[in-house]
Amino acid sequence: MKKQQKSKLKSRIYFRLWALLLFLPIMVVAYFISVIGWHELRNIAWTHEIGQFVDSKVIEFRDPEIPEEYVAVYQSAELEYGVPWQLLAAHHRIETRFSTMDPLLSPVGAEGHMQFMPCTFVGWTHPTCGGLGEGEIPEEEKTDPEVIAYYGGYGVDGDGDGIADPYNITDAVYSAANYLGSNGAADGDLESAIFLYNRSDQYVADVLHFYSLYKENYPEQVTQAK
Numbered sequence: 628m629k630k631q632q633k634s635k636l637k638s639r640i641y642f643r644l645w646a647l648l649l650f651l652p653i654m655v656v657a658y659f660i661s662v663i664g665w666h667e668l669r670n671i672a673w674t675h676e677i678g679q680f681v682d683s684k685v686i687e688f689r690d691p692e693i694p695e696e697y698v699a700v701y702q703s704a705e706l707e708y709g710v711p712w713q714l715l716a717a718h719h720r721i722e723t724r725f726s727t728m729d730p731l732l733s734p735v736g737a738e739g740h741m742q743f744m745p746c747t748f749v750g751w752t753h754p755t756c757g758g759l760g761e762g763e764i765p766e767e768e769k770t771d772p773e774v775i776a777y778y779g780g781y782g783v784d785g786d787g788d789g790i791a792d793p794y795n796i797t798d799a800v801y802s803a804a805n806y807l808g809s810n811g812a813a814d815g816d817l818e819s820a821i822f823l824y825n826r827s828d829q830y831v832a833d834v835l836h837f838y839s840l841y842k843e844n845y846p847e848q849v850t851q852a853k
């Protein structure tokens with residue numbers, strides 16, 4: 628009986644040693660392949676591009692810079708509508724990356740520098756308006772201040788040329804200020820106004836993120852007359 632137990636014990640020991648000897652080389656080879664493979668993978672061009680893309684997005688989201696050419700327009704709109712100019716800059720940044728989006732037309736039909744749906748710009752009482760707000764508004768009506776006033780839209784002729792054009796930066800910023808100011812931003816209710824501009828909690832968070840950055844990096848108040 629004891630001899631049988633000893634024999635079984637030896638068999639188990641031999642089996643474990645045999646398994647260890649069998650798998651040890653495989654584990655060593657796998658380890659070196661993984662190390663060498665990782666170093667080689669890091670040298671492949673597309674992995675660098677992915678890393679640079681991710682890094683650029685992180686830096687981009689923290690980028691506190693506002694293009695200098697737009698600051699005067701934002702500040703002028705603040706004087707007119709009481710909406711913080713840094714908030715207008717934040718919307719501009721989120722909507723079209725400071726007008727670098729090409730074209731300035733979204734897949735759902737939002738137009739211009741500040742991405743207005745035509746029915747919001749001209750007015751939702753226009754007979755063609757419904758759904759998401761693209762409407763079938765004739766081009767000559769889209770930019771007519773009298774038509775916009777008649778239908779209760781938010782479009783504004785900011786530069787006084789007789790046309791309210793979402794593709795004109797001054798008109799677009801003034802229109803955004805008009806919309807935000809009319810929906811609470813002029814009274815300090817920023818979150819509600821931002822949400823109404825684009826009904827998304829993530830959108831509100833993104834705009835407030837850049838608004839905070841711009842308030843910190845551009846703390847100056849608007850004091851000069853328009």
